[in-house]
Amino acid sequence: MDNVIRVLLVDDHPPFRVGMRVLLEQNPAIQVVGEAGTGAEALVAAGQLQPHVLVLDCQLPDMDGPALAAALRAQELPVRILALSAYDDLHYIRGLLAAGVTGYLLKNEAIETIVAAVQAAAQGKAFFSAAVAVQLAQLARLDATVQPPTPREQQVLEQLALGKTNAEIARQLRIGERTVRFHVENLFGRLGVENRVEAVVRAMQAGWLDAP
Numbered sequence: 001m002d003n004v005i006r007v008l009l010v011d012d013h014p015p016f017r018v019g020m021r022v023l024l025e026q027n028p029a030i031q032v033v034g035e036a037g038t039g040a041e042a043l044v045a046a047g048q049l050q051p052h053v054l055v056l057d058c059q060l061p062d063m064d065g066p067a068l069a070a071a072l073r074a075q076e077l078p079v080r081i082l083a084l085s086a087y088d089d090l091h092y093i094r095g096l097l098a099a100g101v102t103g104y105l106l107k108n109e110a111i112e113t114i115v116a117a118v119q120a121a122a123q124g125k126a127f128f129s130a131a132v133a134v135q136l137a138q139l140a141r142l143d144a145t146v147q148p149p150t151p152r153e154q155q156v157l158e159q160l161a162l163g164k165t166n167a168e169i170a171r172q173l174r175i176g177e178r179t180v181r182f183h184v185e186n187l188f189g190r191l192g193v194e195n196r197v198e199a200v201v202r203a204m205q206a207g208w209l210d211a212p
Contacts, residue, residue: 105127123162
């Protein structure tokens with residue numbers, strides 16, 4: 001059971017949660033450990049149940065997706081957040097990415113795609129619906145004059161693509177955490193991004209990283 005992915009479903013529509021639970025648990029590698037219908041319930045459940053992945057509806061009665069994602073990050077809970085939405089608005093997507101979500105799916109995706117996204121999120125890997133990826137690709141067009149990463153920046157980028165934290169990257173590369181922050185900030189500035197997921201997407205678009 002050590003390899004089973006623990007999932008918390010957060011959506012304000014009980015029938016949707018029930019359906020999602022049944023579909024996800026058809027995969028023996030996934031266990032839905034709890035459900036929540038509001039942001040407040042989700043914060044409590046995430047702390048108590050310690051899920052690996054939180055599947056987050058982007059519209060809740062008491063707070064929106066970016067606010068809940070930011071609140072979860074503020075609690076420093078070791079949970080990956082997979083946003084599940086009916087909207088592919090770029091402004092909204094960027095808000096969620098900036099708040100720390102690992103992936104962004106549209107609710108009309110096939111269950112196989114949602115399962116794949118949950119599995120990717122559990123590993124810290126970004127996963128997007130095709131329509132969302134197209135939106136992000138519009139952001140990812142880089143000017144040909146943008147300076148490519150240095151060898152050390154390349155190593156940091158590769159660790160970012162694996163979902164590693166600054167502390168984990170520092171240990172892996174045997175450098176100081178302050179040095180990691182310096183490289184990450186440089187990469188953000190050069191790529192014109194605001195968060196790690198956008199940095200990885202743009203780096204892939206530029207050919208600096210191989211697509212998963």
